[in-house]
Amino acid sequence: MKEAKLYFLGTGTSQGIPVIGSDHPVCLSKDPKDKRLRVSVWINSGDFSVVIDCGPDFRQQMLQSKCKHVDAILFTHEHADHTAGLDDIRPFYFKQGDIPVYGHKRVLNNLARRFDYIFETENKYPGAPSVTQVEVREDESFTIKDIVIEPINAWHGSLQVFGYKLLDIVYLTDVKRIDISEINKIKGCKALVINCLREEPHNTHFNLEEALDFISLVQPEKAYLTHISHIFGFHEEIQAKLPDNVYVAYDNLEISL
Numbered sequence: 001m002k003e004a005k006l007y008f009l010g011t012g013t014s015q016g017i018p019v020i021g022s023d024h025p026v027c028l029s030k031d032p033k034d035k036r037l038r039v040s041v042w043i044n045s046g047d048f049s050v051v052i053d054c055g056p057d058f059r060q061q062m063l064q065s066k067c068k069h070v071d072a073i074l075f076t077h078e079h080a081d082h083t084a085g086l087d088d089i090r091p092f093y094f095k096q097g098d099i100p101v102y103g104h105k106r107v108l109n110n111l112a113r114r115f116d117y118i119f120e121t122e123n124k125y126p127g128a129p130s131v132t133q134v135e136v137r138e139d140e141s142f143t144i145k146d147i148v149i150e151p152i153n154a155w156h157g158s159l160q161v162f163g164y165k166l167l168d169i170v171y172l173t174d175v176k177r178i179d180i181s182e183i184n185k186i187k188g189c190k191a192l193v194i195n196c197l198r199e200e201p202h203n204t205h206f207n208l209e210e211a212l213d214f215i216s217l218v219q220p221e222k223a224y225l226t227h228i229s230h231i232f233g234f235h236e237e238i239q240a241k242l243p244d245n246v247y248v249a250y251d252n253l254e255i256s257l
Contacts, residue, residue, distance in 0.1 A: 004045040004167035006191060008253045009061035011226045012036025013197065014081035016057070019230055026230040033235035033250040038081045039173050039227045041193065042067055043166060048145045050074055052164060052171050058085025064252060069096070072134075072144050075103035076173055077161040078110040086115050093129035100132045102142070104162060108133050136162055152185055154178045157204035165189065168257065170220070173227050176204050183218060190257050192220035193249065195227035208232075208241075215246060224249040 017036040018027035026034055038055035042065055052074045070092050076082055089099050112119040117128050141150045152163035156174040163172035168190040175195055196211035205227065206214065215223045226249045232238055238248045
């Protein structure tokens with residue numbers, strides 16, 4: 001198997017860190033690992049390159065990561081911190097043509113309403129990007145180039161979300177519950193990325209206890225916590241609490257597998 005690279009484009013919550021106008025100590029931290037853009041990853045291997053989610057920091061993330069080609073964008077769900085940067089695919093569109101976007105039918109319909117000028121095919125505004133829509137269905141894997149991608153069905157409170165498994169990497173964010181039928185798809189992967197908002201319980205996200213329990217259940221070689229809130233604490237303080245194979249992800253962290 002070719003070497004795969006997992007690049008953390010953003011590891012923060014919907015507000016990012018620092019939060020606008022906040023005097024919380026984490027928001028005032030000088031440690032670059034405490035500065036978090038909205039959550040997203042770039043996974044690449046050879047000439048294969050996909051981004052999972054396309055939030056409001058997408059342009060900045062592409063510049064920082066030096067990503068020059070995107071085969072597709074995989075969407076987990078429709079919330080703005082995961083989708084609001086869609087217009088910034090324009091440079092990729094100008095070089096590559098229509099950009100394939102993958103997601104649940106509900107998510108694609110939501111994007112078509114919010115970004116109608118991108119999805120429309122008639123009387124299109126010059127300079128607007130275009131996309132190719134690909135519906136992701138539960139229990140149906142798909143292939144981009146020669147890489148097989150398996151959707152993982154999960155729940156963000158009462159909202160269905162998709163995680164994705166590819167190149168022995170499992171990416172899950174905004175998860176509160178995962179059906180037992182999905183667990184076997186995840187067990188023993190090389191790298192698990194999982195949301196972990198804070199230590200206190202939350203009604204739609206894993207907290208630290210829940211994330212660690214899930215990691216113990218699926219037994220990845222290594223696990224990386226993402227979707228971190230400023231109230232969780234400083235990066236180094238969180239890391240000191242974790243088992244040896246569990247890491248707090250941070251923006252621009254790159255891992256080779």
